[in-house]
Amino acid sequence: xxxxxRCFIELADLLAWRFECKNCHASLExxxxxxxxxxxxxxxxxxxxxxxIPTTPxxxxxFEPHFTRFIEALNQLKGQFGDQSVLGFDxxxxxxxxxxxxxxx
Ligand SMILES: [Zn+2]
Numbered sequence: 001x002x003x004x005x006r007c008f009i010e011l012a013d014l015l016a017w018r019f020e021c022k023n024c025h026a027s028l029e030x031x032x033x034x035x036x037x038x039x040x041x042x043x044x045x046x047x048x049x050x051x052x053i054p055t056t057p058x059x060x061x062x063f064e065p066h067f068t069r070f071i072e073a074l075n076q077l078k079g080q081f082g083d084q085s086v087l088g089f090d091x092x093x094x095x096x097x098x099x100x101x102x103x104x105x
Pocket of ligand 1: 021022023024025026043044045046047048
């Protein structure tokens with residue numbers, strides 16, 4: 001018989017996010033307080049384009065606002081929970097079960 005443990009996290013369990021460069025694998029870990037504008041433009045180490053992607057020599061598309069909205073929504077929701085909460089429920093998110101170290105490499 002096998003049993004499966006399910007993992008749930010609460011919004012308050014989310015501490016930081018981590019951006020890892022696909023090119024040089026340098027990582028940038030930031031608290032979830034806010035995201036300063038321009039932070040995700042390029043890799044702080046090798047300067048590869050991150051979220052600011054040139055489409056033509058004169059224009060580019062910036063994906064950073066998606067991340068800014070995500071963090072704003074997250075912090076807004078976080079503020080709805082806790083001792084002062086008027087909501088009639090607690091929220092948790094299920095995450096994928098971390099793989100057992102025995103299967104790692
Ligand atoms: Zn890099």
